Amino acid sequence: NAGVTQTPKFQVLKTGQSMTLQCAQDMNHEYMSWYRQDPGMGLRLIHYSVGAGITDQGEVPNGYNVSRSTTEDFPLRLLSAAPSQTSVYFCASMRRSVNTIYFGEGSWLTVV
C-alpha cells in the first residue's frame, strides 16, 4: 500500500551543494511529476515525465534536473542549491487518461 514514496523527508543544504530527492511509485503509473509548494503560490510544476525515457520541463525548471530510467523512479536533482530553492517538494504520479494525481508526503528542503 506504498503509493508514492519520497525521500528524504527533511534536508538542510548549504548554498552551492547538490543533492537528489528520490521518488518511487508502485502503481505502474505512466505519468510522474515534481512540484514545489511555496506559501501563497500553490503547487508549481518543476518537471514531468509521460513515461520511461521521456522528461519535459514544467513551469519552474531552472536549477533542477530529472531522469526517468524506469517506470517506478523519478529522481529530482538540485545541481547547485540556492536559498530560493527552499521549499516543500512533492512527487506525484498519475495514470494516463485519468486526471487523478497521487502525491507523495513531501520533502522539506532548506537551503542556507
Next chain:
Amino acid sequence: TQLLEQSPQFLSIQEGENLTVYCNSSSVFSSLQWYRQEPGEGPVLLVTVVTGGEVKKLKRLTFQFGDARKDSSLHITAAQPGDTGLYLCAGASRPGAQKLVFGQGTRLTINP
C-alpha cells in the same frame, strides 16, 4: 497561460458555520479537481467535476462546476474542526492532461 484564482486565501470560522470557497479562471477547463492537504502531508483528491453545471456532494461538502467550465465552488455545511486544512483546486485543459494548473489554495481553520 491558464490561471486559477482561489478566494479567500485564508478563512477562520467557528464550528457549525457554513462557508464557500471559490476557484475562478478566465480559461475553460476540461475538468476541475479539489484537493485537501493536511499539515505534513501531500494533497489528497476530494472530487473531480467534468460537466458544466455539475454538482457533487461528499457528505457535508458540495462541489459545483460552473456552467461555462471556468469556475468552481466548494461549500461546506456545518463545518467541523476536522475540516481544517488547505484546499486546492486544480484544472485540466483537456481530458487526460498531465499538466494540471493549481490555484494558490485556501487555508481553512475551523475553531471549536
